[in-house]
Amino acid sequence: MNPDNWLDKQDLRNPRNIVDDLPTILITIQSYTEIQNDMGEIEKTWIDKYTDVECIMDVTDTRDRENLASPYNISTHRFYVAYDIDIQTKDRIIYNDRIFNVITVKDDSNQDILIVETQELIQ
Numbered sequence: 220m221n222p223d224n225w226l227d228k229q230d231l232r233n234p235r236n237i238v239d240d241l242p243t244i245l246i247t248i249q250s251y252t253e254i255q256n257d258m259g260e261i262e263k264t265w266i267d268k269y270t271d272v273e274c275i276m277d278v279t280d281t282r283d284r285e286n287l288a289s290p291y292n293i294s295t296h297r298f299y300v301a302y303d304i305d306i307q308t309k310d311r312i313i314y315n316d317r318i319f320n321v322i323t324v325k326d327d328s329n330q331d332i333l334i335v336e337t338q339e340l341i342q
Contacts, residue, residue: 245271246298247313248306268310275299276314279336294322294336302331312337 249265256262277297296319298312312319312335319337326333 242275243273244276244314246274246276246300248272248304248310249313250307250310265311268306269304272300272304274301293338295319295339296337298335298337300333300335302326302333304333306333306335311340318342 247267248269250268251263252266253261253263254266275298277299279294279297298319300306306321306324308321308324310321312321318340320340321335321337323336324333325336
């Protein structure tokens with residue numbers, strides 16, 4: 220990794236300010252929604268919110284607690300996405316037929332990327 224990229228972000232080749240030298244992957248972000256079918260019944264389903272989102276994936280094994288009364292949520296993977304992506308805790312990420320439920324979404328100190336903590340759904 221080129222440390223100069225962190226020191227002077229204006230010179231990054233990547234317009235999203237993600238470090239150039241790290242490998243990126245393409246993911247799909249899905250949102251849980253209710254739709255009405257042809258029979259007028261309400262169906263709950265996952266729909267694609269964003270496709271081909273460029274991001275960085277990192278394998279983790281951290282425990283994240285929102286407050287003392289909540290149980291631990293084990294984060295298995297962390298995704299770094301562009302700050303303008305609308306992702307929420309009710310969404311999920313699809314990567315190579317693997318499903319990751321979103322646990323938390325935080326921004327970095329420069330507010331140019333989002334850090335998405337997820338838990339992989341074992342099927």
